[in-house]
Amino acid sequence: MLLKMNFTQQRRVRLAQGLWLMSWLAVMCGAFIFCLGVYLKTELLRRNEVMENTEIHVVPNILMMVGLASIGTNWVASRVCQDSLDATRFPRWKVLLLAWFAVAALLCCLLIAVVVLSYALQGRLEESLKVGLRNGIRFYKDTDVPGRCFQKETIDRLQMEFRCCGNSNFRDWFEVQWVSNRYLDFTSKDVKDRIRSNVDGRYLLDAVPFSCCNPASPRPCLQYHLTDNSAHYNYDFQSEELNLHSRGCRQALIDYYMGLMNSTGPGVLSVILIQMTVLVSLRYLQTAVEGAMALEDPEGESVGYLLEKGVKETIEDVKINVMTMLKLAQVDPAEASPDGEKAADATPPAS
Amino acid sequence: MPFMPVKFNLQKRVKLAQGLWMLYWLSVIVGILIFSLGIFFKIELRKRSEMMDNNESHLVPNLLILVGVLACGVNAFGGKVCHDSLDPIKFAKWKPMLKPYMLLCCGFNVLLLLTALLCFLMQFAMYLTLAEGLKNGIKFYKDTDTPGRCFMKRTLDMTQIEFRCCGNNNFRDWFEVQWISNRYLDMSNDEVKDRLLSNVEGKYLMDSVPFSCCNPGSPRPCLQHHLTNNSAHYDYDHRTEELNIWTRGCREALFSYYSSMMNSIGALVIATIFLESVDMAGLKYLSTALETMLDPENPECESEGWLLEKGVKETFTELLAKLKTLGKTNQVEEGGEAVTAAT
Numbered sequence: 001m002l003l004k005m006n007f008t009q010q011r012r013v014r015l016a017q018g019l020w021l022m023s024w025l026a027v028m029c030g031a032f033i034f035c036l037g038v039y040l041k042t043e044l045l046r047r048n049e050v051m052e053n054t055e056i057h058v059v060p061n062i063l064m065m066v067g068l069a070s071i072g073t074n075w076v077a078s079r080v081c082q083d084s085l086d087a088t089r090f091p092r093w094k095v096l097l098l099a100w101f102a103v104a105a106l107l108c109c110l111l112i113a114v115v116v117l118s119y120a121l122q123g124r125l126e127e128s129l130k131v132g133l134r135n136g137i138r139f140y141k142d143t144d145v146p147g148r149c150f151q152k153e154t155i156d157r158l159q160m161e162f163r164c165c166g167n168s169n170f171r172d173w174f175e176v177q178w179v180s181n182r183y184l185d186f187t188s189k190d191v192k193d194r195i196r197s198n199v200d201g202r203y204l205l206d207a208v209p210f211s212c213c214n215p216a217s218p219r220p221c222l223q224y225h226l227t228d229n230s231a232h233y234n235y236d237f238q239s240e241e242l243n244l245h246s247r248g249c250r251q252a253l254i255d256y257y258m259g260l261m262n263s264t265g266p267g268v269l270s271v272i273l274i275q276m277t278v279l280v281s282l283r284y285l286q287t288a289v290e291g292a293m294a295l296e297d298p299e300g301e302s303v304g305y306l307l308e309k310g311v312k313e314t315i316e317d318v319k320i321n322v323m324t325m326l327k328l329a330q331v332d333p334a335e336a337s338p339d340g341e342k343a344a345d346a347t348p349p350a351s
Numbered sequence: 352m353p354f355m356p357v358k359f360n361l362q363k364r365v366k367l368a369q370g371l372w373m374l375y376w377l378s379v380i381v382g383i384l385i386f387s388l389g390i391f392f393k394i395e396l397r398k399r400s401e402m403m404d405n406n407e408s409h410l411v412p413n414l415l416i417l418v419g420v421l422a423c424g425v426n427a428f429g430g431k432v433c434h435d436s437l438d439p440i441k442f443a444k445w446k447p448m449l450k451p452y453m454l455l456c457c458g459f460n461v462l463l464l465l466t467a468l469l470c471f472l473m474q475f476a477m478y479l480t481l482a483e484g485l486k487n488g489i490k491f492y493k494d495t496d497t498p499g500r501c502f503m504k505r506t507l508d509m510t511q512i513e514f515r516c517c518g519n520n521n522f523r524d525w526f527e528v529q530w531i532s533n534r535y536l537d538m539s540n541d542e543v544k545d546r547l548l549s550n551v552e553g554k555y556l557m558d559s560v561p562f563s564c565c566n567p568g569s570p571r572p573c574l575q576h577h578l579t580n581n582s583a584h585y586d587y588d589h590r591t592e593e594l595n596i597w598t599r600g601c602r603e604a605l606f607s608y609y610s611s612m613m614n615s616i617g618a619l620v621i622a623t624i625f626l627e628s629v630d631m632a633g634l635k636y637l638s639t640a641l642e643t644m645l646d647p648e649n650p651e652c653e654s655e656g657w658l659l660e661k662g663v664k665e666t667f668t669e670l671l672a673k674l675k676t677l678g679k680t681n682q683v684e685e686g687g688e689a690v691t692a693a694t
Contacts, residue, residue, distance in 0.1 A: 143570035156567030160512060179572050185585035210562040210573040215508035218495035220531050221562040233537035 002307035007288040009299045013085060019281045020081040026074035026278050029271040034067025036264055043260065049154050052131040055124050059117055066110050073103055077282055084289050087298060097286055104279045111272045118261040129250045133167045141180040156211040164252035165212035165245040177202040178209060208244060217242040353657035359640040361651045368436045371633040375430035378630055379423050381623055386419025388616050401506045403484035411473050414466050425459055429634060436637055449638050456631050463624045470617030474610050481602050485519040493532040508563035516601035517564035529554040530561060564596040571595060632658060
């Protein structure tokens with residue numbers, strides 16, 4: 001017997017009551033995990049336009065699923081506790097309890113997987129943001145193209161809200177044409193020079209959109225001719241720091257999402273702890289109550305344990321059970337194989 | 352004749368006590384709500400106090416906080432009285448406190464009415480404060496090197512971005528002030544010298560607005576400078592161009608934000624006045640029903656409850672007479688029992 005404990009009637013009653021409270025606490029935790037998943041998913045969906053793929057959505061999806069399953073599972077646990085001290089009503093839960101333990105253990109594993117995934121998928125999120133933001137910056141000027149007309153507003157609001165500029169930094173804006181051709185005067189010499197100065201015929205500027213401006217700068221925002229020191233009074237491009245947002249939007253968004261997931265980490269870990277406690281306590285309650293029902297005096301002392309035999313023997317037992325179940329499931333192939341064996345026996349003598 | 356009498360048996364008394372207990376606890380929750388709304392309003396005022404020159408009036412949120420705390424206390428006491436009302440022994444110790452308690456409730460209702468009135472009337476003061484504060488804010492926008500005003504630029508920029516507004520009345524307010532500091536102007540440049548000489552006060556005035564006036568929803572990259580000069584930009588007519596910068600003034604934007612908050616708080620306070628009046632009426636019925644029990648030892652006997660012992664007119668005339676005779680004490684009695692006690 002693994003980790004056995006003696007239970008008097010008094011202790012059994014206390015355990016049942018405590019476990020009932022604990023399982024309702026675990027139901028609340030399940031609801032909390034579900035809400036956490038919904039919140040994370042909404043935050044990811046809000047910035048959907050600058051993300052190229054939705055791989056990171058697996059984290060909130062698992063959280064929502066686990067939250068719902070945990071509510072149901074722990075509600076069942078509280079019902080079991082309520083019936084546990086009544087000898088007539090407890091036996092009907094016997095069959096269900098083995099499945100319950102499996103489901104609860106699976107939920108704990110899934111929660112641990114979520115914590116691991118939220119760190120492991122950081123690289124994929126970065127890749128997705130890199131491509132999404134690059135496209136966003138490229139299509140910034142296409143406010144007349146159906147399907148892309150809100151790209152400008154999205155990128156502008158993103159840069160203002162997250163206080164960032166460009167993909168890696170503000171120089172990304174120097175490499176794309178972000179002023180639409182509709183607003184360029186093609187008869188102007190300056191415009192014609194700029195368009196001819198590069199292979200693709202794009203109107204490139206050393207300028208950034210207004211949403212890159214940093215409100216905390218003491219100087220009114222300088223957006224145009226950023227690399228030209230003589231274009232502005234008392235201006236040095238190399239040492240000017242506060243004029244624009246210095247952070248790139250990719251880094252800003254990653255910091256934001258990682259911050260979200262890190263702050264939910266301790267909550268998820270404590271929910272795992274509570275779920276494990278419920279699991280272990282329910283096992284003790286089950287074995288203690290079953291032991292008590294088997295005694296002549298149901299109010300006497302009984303023994304509660306985690307596993308009836310040691311760990312190795314239990315694993316062996318489980319293996320044998322699984323094998324017999326598989327063999328029962330493979331009834332037809334088992335009947336076919338004796339015929340196959342006869343055929344195999346028949347052929348070698350022939351050859 | 353009593354005013355609005357109702358007959359009570361044990362069943363009805365019990366129901367009244369229970370219903371009134373729940374109503375009092377609902378009133379406690381409403382009191383907590385008013386308290387938290389007061390705190391919320393105070394925080395919102397503090398957040399934007401720079402836009403109002405730091406001299407906005409905190410009378411309304413302070414009053415709301417006070418009223419919320421008082422409501423919790425008064426209604427919790429009422430709930431306790433209801434809870435004990437059906438036990439004659441416990442109720443006996445609350446009985447002498449009921450008259451002063453009803454007076455306190457009346458006074459509290461008057462305070463609530465005053466608060467609701469202030470919620471609606473202080474909006475005028477707020478409008479004027481905002482106008483003045485924003486005018487100064489725009490004037491001091493450039494003073495990012497003056498201690499005490501160095502964050503005005505950032506605050507005003509963030510306000511214009513958040514509330515989607517530009518200037519005080521509209522964007523033209525920016526044309527009338529110099530919003531670029533002299534530190535960033537090249538005084539040896541001819542154009543700068545021309546602009547400075549072009550007006551009496553020697554200010555560098557432009558037909559431009561800061562970047563925070565830009566509307567991100569506009570299809571065109573933002574045009575901030577030379578707004579009234581059609582030839583400065585390709586395909587631009589400043590009379591028809593609408594979307595590029597925000598056209599609403601910040602005073603209007605901020606005022607509508609605060610006034611909607613104050614209106615909803617005022618409506619809640621008025622609803623609280625009704626709730627408190629219902630509470631008082633219920634308590635009056637309960638206390639009179641318990642007092643007029645024909646046989647105090649038998650809880651099942653019938654009794655009668657009322658709002659006023661005599662009619663409305665008689666009660667008022669008695670009140671006035673008492674005020675004249677008992678000039679020193681200010682007690683306002685509803686039931687007129689003090690008169691009988693004095694005689």
